[in-house]
Amino acid sequence: MAGSSFGTLFQITTWGESHGAGIGVVVDGCPAGLSLSSSDIQVFLNRRKPGQTSYSTMRKEADEVEILSGVFEGHTTGVPISMLVRNQDQRSHDYTQIKSCYRPGHADYTFDAKYGCRDYRGGGRSSGRETIGRVAGGAIASLLLKSLGIHVQAYTKAIGPYTIPEEEYDFSVLTKDPLCMPHLGYSEKAQAYLNTCMKQKDSAGGIIECQITGLPAGIGEPVFDKLDALLAQAVLSVGAVKGFEIGDGFAAAKAKGTENNDAFCIQNGQLAKQTNHSGGTLGGMSDGSTVCFRAAIKPTPSISSVQHTVNTFMEEVELSVKGRHDPIIVPRAVVVIESMAALTVADLLLRNMSATMDNLRRIYQ
Template sequence: MSSTYGRFFQVTSWGESHGKAVGVVVDGCPAGLPLTEADIQTLLDRRKPGQNKYTTARKEGDEVQILSGTFEGKTTGTPISMVVFNQDQRSRDYSAIMDVYRPGHADYTFDAKYGFRDYRGGGRSSGRETIARVAAGAIAEKILGELGVTVRAYASRIGGIDASDTEAVQAFLDQKIAEQDSVGGIVECRITGVPAGLGDPVFEKLDANLAKAIMSIGAVKGVEIGDGFAVAEACGSENNDAFRYDEEGKICKKTNHAGGILGGMSDGSEIILRAAFKPTPSIAQPQETVNRATGENVEIQIKGRHDPIVVNRAVVVVESMAAITIVDALFANMHSNMDGILRYYR
């Protein structure tokens, strides 16, 4: 099972939804970066459950502990290990589904691959695994902040409604909760301050790695960069971004249909990506499934505490995975040409 992401800035996630803890090891962070548990906690607080009626009622403080890799408030250059202990597990909520596969979940595929599954909330397939990504993302964002790079994600659409129309969104969500249903949505992420030239022209394209990073988030079913799927209906004269010199004599673009990436490499303009999140599969409506123990077709109603929508808590996860990917690309780019190597060692 692959639980490591990145080449030069490596993130290894571990733990299960209803195990003792979840955590992450970050390897490749340079020494001397100011880092405290408070820095990590700020991002973790944005994804923790129980914050409003549109998130699961599971009560978790999600308090992080840094176990290694820092000394006197700064990183040491060694692996940074972090842990969040699970508090409110209530595994009994899942005992009724130990032999049935929940529609829309990874129950069946996990069982088909490994020959068993952790039915207590999905185990490694649970959204709680994203704690590791956010903790690592906090470190990545600290690094990017030192370089003047910012990563900002937000919900742009919820259930087909513009997220800025809060009254319409809340009314729609309330309706779906009453119907014991769930809702999907779109998270948009904008990355500014990225220098031109990050990424490779073939298998390590920046847009390909961003897509992989975002698609690795459990509920994501689609990723687009720049104009995305709309380019299929555009003409070259409409889609091409014209180059020009700005007032300071720097090369820039008049438009940004490409979303900040050309030929797999950053072009210096804002990187824009969007992630489509499916509706939360755990709904209380009756659903058809099978019982593997009896070999019967059965009906199931999911009980327990579940998010009617994951988009609001997933925003910081998208932001974190984007930040991790950009840091990894920055580190990879440090030895891409002789000038860079000579500048460092001379």
């Protein structure tokens, strides 16, 4: 299978299936000397771990990470870092009934069309558990960025019809809220909405927003590997994501140039922008302001409501998906989006070192 790697200099390769022995990732290109332990990775994995609230699957997985290589005496060594999370609570028999059915909203049909076979147990490689490898790799990227004063923060901006206005964000409540929403009032409304969806054997979607602060200007490549283009690729590679926008996004199409342009100014002796409609990028490169983007997350396709579909014998049938599934993907996907952003920025930072001779001289002279 091609396409399981992401990044150029700071690169991850994920492997494993939902109901296989485990999920893993190899991180290559991490500089030596970064302080790292399994507990550093576990903090991130715990944020996407199942079974923590009534709004996530009841599959009980510890998701404990094992670092197999690349770390010695508490620091990275510069060689590939291999990590493993073992699957412990597979219930493959839950999927026997759908072995020959193509589940609506899933990759069952497209896997058969491409490979002539598929792992029907929880989606196999297309399962959300694949994101464990992304989060483990993203944890390392986040630690690298933090050491450079760069911070990546994702959160739930909207669930169903409930969207938090930017001026009402309260990030102090993020760790307390089961939906990862920076506003407890909106979270209460969203929870009531989700409870209704669950009673109706249905699911819900939402929007994840991510902010990157402390990123210097000039990060990103001007043509194909633009910062915003690679962020889009990274985020859209997450299975549940169906839309991406940065800055004002699609709202920019309704604006005039005088409204959409960010005027430059001097603040505290430094070049700055009066507004940030562009979302922190210009010409595919960071402009020194906060990078802000959003990802649209679709409703969980595994629902117990009866759905119309087709089986592998080309017969039209009715299907109700059994087993343990998230009624909403958004809260557990927050750290996944955050991790993909961190991986993108870490890679582009390393690539930027060769942008000028001055950069090379700082390293080698």
